[in-house]
Amino acid sequence: MSSELLNRLRAEVGGESVITDEDIMGSYSRDMMPIAPYGKPLAVVMPADVEGVQACVRACADACVPVVPRGAGSGLTGAANAIDGCVVLVTTKLDEIVEIDAANRLAVVQPGVVNLDFRDAVSKHGLFYPPDPSSYDWCTIGGNLATNAGGLCCVKYGVTTDSVLGLEVVLADGSLLRTGRRTVKGVAGYDLAKLFIGSEGTLGVITQATVSLRPLPQAPATLVAGFPTTAAAGDAVARIVGEGLVPSLMEIMDAGSIRASEDYLRTDLGTGDDTQALLLCQSDSGGEVARREMEALEQMCRDAGAGMTYSTDDLAEGNMLLHARRVVLTALELYGTWLTDDVAVPRTRIAELMTGCARIGEEVGLRVAVVGHAGDGNMHPTIVYDPSSEDETARAHRAFDDILSVGLSLGGTVTGEHGIGKIKQAWLEREIGPVGMWVHRQIKGALDPHNLFNPNSMFAVHGEHGPEGDNAGE
Amino acid sequence: MSSELLNRLRAEVGGESVITDEDIMGSYSRDMMPIAPYGKPLAVVMPADVEGVQACVRACADACVPVVPRGAGSGLTGAANAIDGCVVLVTTKLDEIVEIDAANRLAVVQPGVVNLDFRDAVSKHGLFYPPDPSSYDWCTIGGNLATNAGGLCCVKYGVTTDSVLGLEVVLADGSLLRTGRRTVKGVAGYDLAKLFIGSEGTLGVITQATVSLRPLPQAPATLVAGFPTTAAAGDAVARIVGEGLVPSLMEIMDAGSIRASEDYLRTDLGTGDDTQALLLCQSDSGGEVARREMEALEQMCRDAGAGMTYSTDDLAEGNMLLHARRVVLTALELYGTWLTDDVAVPRTRIAELMTGCARIGEEVGLRVAVVGHAGDGNMHPTIVYDPSSEDETARAHRAFDDILSVGLSLGGTVTGEHGIGKIKQAWLEREIGPVGMWVHRQIKGALDPHNLFNPNSMFAVHGEHGPEGDNAGE
Numbered sequence: 046m047s048s049e050l051l052n053r054l055r056a057e058v059g060g061e062s063v064i065t066d067e068d069i070m071g072s073y074s075r076d077m078m079p080i081a082p083y084g085k086p087l088a089v090v091m092p093a094d095v096e097g098v099q100a101c102v103r104a105c106a107d108a109c110v111p112v113v114p115r116g117a118g119s120g121l122t123g124a125a126n127a128i129d130g131c132v133v134l135v136t137t138k139l140d141e142i143v144e145i146d147a148a149n150r151l152a153v154v155q156p157g158v159v160n161l162d163f164r165d166a167v168s169k170h171g172l173f174y175p176p177d178p179s180s181y182d183w184c185t186i187g188g189n190l191a192t193n194a195g196g197l198c199c200v201k202y203g204v205t206t207d208s209v210l211g212l213e214v215v216l217a218d219g220s221l222l223r224t225g226r227r228t229v230k231g232v233a234g235y236d237l238a239k240l241f242i243g244s245e246g247t248l249g250v251i252t253q254a255t256v257s258l259r260p261l262p263q264a265p266a267t268l269v270a271g272f273p274t275t276a277a278a279g280d281a282v283a284r285i286v287g288e289g290l291v292p293s294l295m296e297i298m299d300a301g302s303i304r305a306s307e308d309y310l311r312t313d314l315g316t317g318d319d320t321q322a323l324l325l326c327q328s329d330s331g332g333e334v335a336r337r338e339m340e341a342l343e344q345m346c347r348d349a350g351a352g353m354t355y356s357t358d359d360l361a362e363g364n365m366l367l368h369a370r371r372v373v374l375t376a377l378e379l380y381g382t383w384l385t386d387d388v389a390v391p392r393t394r395i396a397e398l399m400t401g402c403a404r405i406g407e408e409v410g411l412r413v414a415v416v417g418h419a420g421d422g423n424m425h426p427t428i429v430y431d432p433s434s435e436d437e438t439a440r441a442h443r444a445f446d447d448i449l450s451v452g453l454s455l456g457g458t459v460t461g462e463h464g465i466g467k468i469k470q471a472w473l474e475r476e477i478g479p480v481g482m483w484v485h486r487q488i489k490g491a492l493d494p495h496n497l498f499n500p501n502s503m504f505a506v507h508g509e510h511g512p513e514g515d516n517a518g519e
Numbered sequence: 520m521s522s523e524l525l526n527r528l529r530a531e532v533g534g535e536s537v538i539t540d541e542d543i544m545g546s547y548s549r550d551m552m553p554i555a556p557y558g559k560p561l562a563v564v565m566p567a568d569v570e571g572v573q574a575c576v577r578a579c580a581d582a583c584v585p586v587v588p589r590g591a592g593s594g595l596t597g598a599a600n601a602i603d604g605c606v607v608l609v610t611t612k613l614d615e616i617v618e619i620d621a622a623n624r625l626a627v628v629q630p631g632v633v634n635l636d637f638r639d640a641v642s643k644h645g646l647f648y649p650p651d652p653s654s655y656d657w658c659t660i661g662g663n664l665a666t667n668a669g670g671l672c673c674v675k676y677g678v679t680t681d682s683v684l685g686l687e688v689v690l691a692d693g694s695l696l697r698t699g700r701r702t703v704k705g706v707a708g709y710d711l712a713k714l715f716i717g718s719e720g721t722l723g724v725i726t727q728a729t730v731s732l733r734p735l736p737q738a739p740a741t742l743v744a745g746f747p748t749t750a751a752a753g754d755a756v757a758r759i760v761g762e763g764l765v766p767s768l769m770e771i772m773d774a775g776s777i778r779a780s781e782d783y784l785r786t787d788l789g790t791g792d793d794t795q796a797l798l799l800c801q802s803d804s805g806g807e808v809a810r811r812e813m814e815a816l817e818q819m820c821r822d823a824g825a826g827m828t829y830s831t832d833d834l835a836e837g838n839m840l841l842h843a844r845r846v847v848l849t850a851l852e853l854y855g856t857w858l859t860d861d862v863a864v865p866r867t868r869i870a871e872l873m874t875g876c877a878r879i880g881e882e883v884g885l886r887v888a889v890v891g892h893a894g895d896g897n898m899h900p901t902i903v904y905d906p907s908s909e910d911e912t913a914r915a916h917r918a919f920d921d922i923l924s925v926g927l928s929l930g931g932t933v934t935g936e937h938g939i940g941k942i943k944q945a946w947l948e949r950e951i952g953p954v955g956m957w958v959h960r961q962i963k964g965a966l967d968p969h970n971l972f973n974p975n976s977m978f979a980v981h982g983e984h985g986p987e988g989d990n991a992g993e
Contacts, residue, residue: 146865147761148757148760148761148866148867149760149865149866149867150760150763150866151865171763172763192706193706193710195704199704200703203681204704206710206713207677207681216954216958220954220957221954222954222955222958223951223952223954223955224951224955224958226863226931226932227865227930227931228863228864228865228895228896228897228930228931228932228935229674229863229866229894229895229896229897230669230673230678230863230892230895230896230897230932230935230936231863231932231934231935232666232667232717232932232934232935232936232937232938232939233932233933233934233939233943233946233947233950233951234939234947234951234955234959234977234978235714235717235718235958235959235962236667236680236713236714236716236717237955237958237959239680239710239713239714240709240710240713240714242710243706243709243710244709259763259765260762260763260764260765261763283622286622286623286624287621287622288734289624289645289646289733289734289735290734291733291734330808333807333808334804334806334807334808389700389702389703389704389705390702391620391623391625391701391702392622392623392624392703393622393623418704420703421702421703421704422702422703422704423702423703423704456701456702457700457701457702458700458702458704458705458706458707459707460705460706460707461702461704461705461706462704462706463706464706465706465707465708469707472707473707473708476707477697477698477707477708478697480690480694480695480696480697481696481697481698481708481711483694484690484696484698484709484711484966485708485709485711487965487966488709488962488965488966490965491961491962491964491965492958492961492962503708504708
């Protein structure tokens with residue numbers, strides 16, 4: 046049975062596109078989340094075109110073998126992790142930028158294009174593709190679409206879904222859905238593109254996207270502010286949001302993140318020893334406006350109690366400061382394995398979340414460093430532990446869950462940008478309640494009736510009941 | 520049977536909320552689109568709270584009586600038009616602004632709140648709710664959500680869906696779905712809110728929305744430019760978009776619209792007799808930036824061949840100029856009944872669409888005036904005819920369809936912001952093809968299995984086939 050499927054895949058998708066070598070398959074079986082379960086695939090299939098994707102899906106549907114779609118594997122929830130006996134359908138070979146229509150400020154792109162390559166390509170036309178997840182130098186557009194990825198730029202420019210005009214998707218029977226448009230506006234029928242975006246490979250395989258582009262912003266000016274307490278940094282964020290300022294970037298680092306970054310870069314960020322939190326802001330408005338924005342941001346940080354502020358409109362220096370933020374997760378590997386969480390809270394509650402994380406770190410006796418997108422309240426508390434110790438692993442899991450509890454209790458969500466995948470299913474149910482779960486299952490059943498795509502990732506398809514009650518979580 | 524339902528509705532929703540007076544029912548039986556079919560409802564029900572909406576839906580579901588949800592009735596596709604024997608569920612009594620959380624720049628609002636009232640309320644907190652459909656002084660937020668309404672501001676700030684964080688929706692069995700969030704970002708599960716937005720009352724009844732707000736922009740500066748040809752105006756739009764300028768408003772009027780507006784306002788817009796198209800731009804960036812933007816816009820209009828340009832940063836004068844644009848549809852009533860179309864094309868194709876509309880007007884021997892949101896390519900060619908003449912009506916219908924054909928042939932969509940409703944169903948199928956139709960029917964069937972909500976509006980639920988072929992329209 047399996048060999049029949051493999052033969053058909055080799056015949057229809059191409060022998061070189063069907064991988065059964067165990068070592069190679071191993072590297073396509075999981076993403077970057079250490080605690081997510083993963084299985085052993087029957088094969089890894091890497092079609093080079095949409096017809097190959099369709100052939101693969103049809104063959105797997107006929108053989109009742111599940112399909113797990115996958116991009117570069119930079120995910121942080123195990124959403125692209127293999128399950129036993131599945132076919133991992135990798136879209137990285139669909140790596141063409143089909144079209145850049147500068148006059149209409151849009152592009153058509155295949156899922157395998159690396160985010161940074163795409164950004165670079167459109168920037169040559171003076172255009173800007175905003176979504177920039179931390180893994181932007183190796184993650185692919187397909188994965189970004191499947192998870193509705195965010196990043197550092199989204200405080201001003203929105204997340205992936207905000208840039209998408211249309212999609213091409215291979216459905217569970219292998220047919221090709223083209224949905225959306227090339228126009229700025231359009232309301233012909235349901236907004237199907239936005240349904241597939243963020244569906245984590247459970248509804249179809251995205252094989253092409255039409256995305257809108259923005260004018261390339263001005264080179265950013267950068268401000269760093271150090272605060273004596275987390276509360277003061279949170280207060281600064283609240284003031285900035287409350288005053289209606291929209292920086293193009295606003296990141297926060299707690300003391301643990303600052304120290305890790307300094308240790309890793311073997312440098313002193315100049316924040317002083319008593320700095321407990323650091324805020325990093327940029328304005329890409331250019332010229333006098335940027336200067337005014339930077340002055341206002343600096344003033345608000347001072348008003349909130351910043352002990353140090355430093356601003357620069359030198360691009361290289363700004364990039365260096367931003368680099369200190371970007372390396373935090375890598376830097377934490379100095380101390381052990383990291384397990385990063387992803388909660389978003391209303392922007393006035395950031396300080397409370399950080400305080401909660403510090404308390405949880407003390408309770409479980411592990412290092413919990415908090416780094417996050419302060420401008421949209423999306424925080425990544427990161428737990429450092431030794432995975433070879435069963436006890437530390439258990440404590441890390443406990444901290445991971447406790448942080449989600451705090452996030453929910455502050456009116457937040459259990460995932461701001463990473464997704465649910467194979468690690469937060471119980472939390473999805475807790476956040477959206479039984480009616481929400483029922484709607485998810487109905488939609489999944491309607492579009493993928495045989496549960497072909499990424500089965501039981503995000504949620505188990507067999508729920509208990511219909512939508513007879515109101516949301517339990519409310 | 521009907522009287523049983525009426526008794527139950529009176530008992531459970533309240534006698535004063537159940538209207539069966541034929542005259543009153545007549546005024547709730549259709550929207551603003553003259554050519555859309557409409558029927559005679561069994562009753563008009565106006566619940567005052569979400570429990571009333573749930574009770575109404577449950578009672579109708581039990582009685583197998585269709586429910587047509589409706590806001591103020593400003594729609595332009597008949598989407599809210601009654602069908603024979605239905606219950607029209609009017610949400611205008613759910614008219615509370617539940618919360619304005621200025622610190623987190625969000626608000627919670629019921630569907631019956633009038634768009635302008637909501638804008639005014641949040642502006643008192645220095646905040647801005649961008650979507651501003653032309654009917655903003657009487658349309659309701661609920662209708663805006665159901666149609667994913669656009670408006671004049673969306674060139675810079677997006678359409679309704681871009682402002683929505685979360686929704687509360689009564690489903691077909693009366694259960695209450697709470698979906699979305701209060702945080703800026705969030706990816707917990709499918710993006711259900713964006714599925715319901717623009718679903719034109721076919722999937723549920725929206726009873727509450729959580730929307731994000733922006734800082735109130737600066738008072739706009741305004742530029743008017745008159746062009747000797749439509750092509751020159753189209754060229755100006757293409758230059759502006761191509762140069763990466765993002766005005767906060769960019770509207771276009773053809774000669775017919777200009778003359779109608781002048782006739783109606785009994786004024787001379789000062790464009791000169793040889794002006795064939797007028798472009799109206801605003802910048803709300805404030806101060807020096809706005810001045811620079813206005814200069815650049817003016818220069819590009821001149822470069823494209825504008826015969827006159829006039830700019831002002833006087834707010835009252837700017838509003839007066841904008842008023843000339845806003846009254847076009849009303850002004851066209853001087854000449855007869857209007858039938859307005861709604862196509863969106865890539866922004867480089869605007870001149871071609873306008874030329875096509877002029878040709879069609881000549882062919883059918885009717886006045887076709889074009890007014891539209893040039894900044895996002897969303898045009899409203901408007902046909903003036905005498906509905907008492909069967910022949911003129913037939914020619915008006917033909918022009919309406921021919922304009923859609925031209926729009927599609929230019930890579931556009933058959934609806935930029937009005938929707939499909941009861942007048943463009945064949946066009947929806949033509950635009951999105953059989954696979955797209957199949958997905959629509961599957962989703963409708965999954966969430967509303969007994970076809971309770973607005974049955975056969977937007978599309979007929981019984982399609983011919985599964986998704987075996989690729990999109991026909993491609």
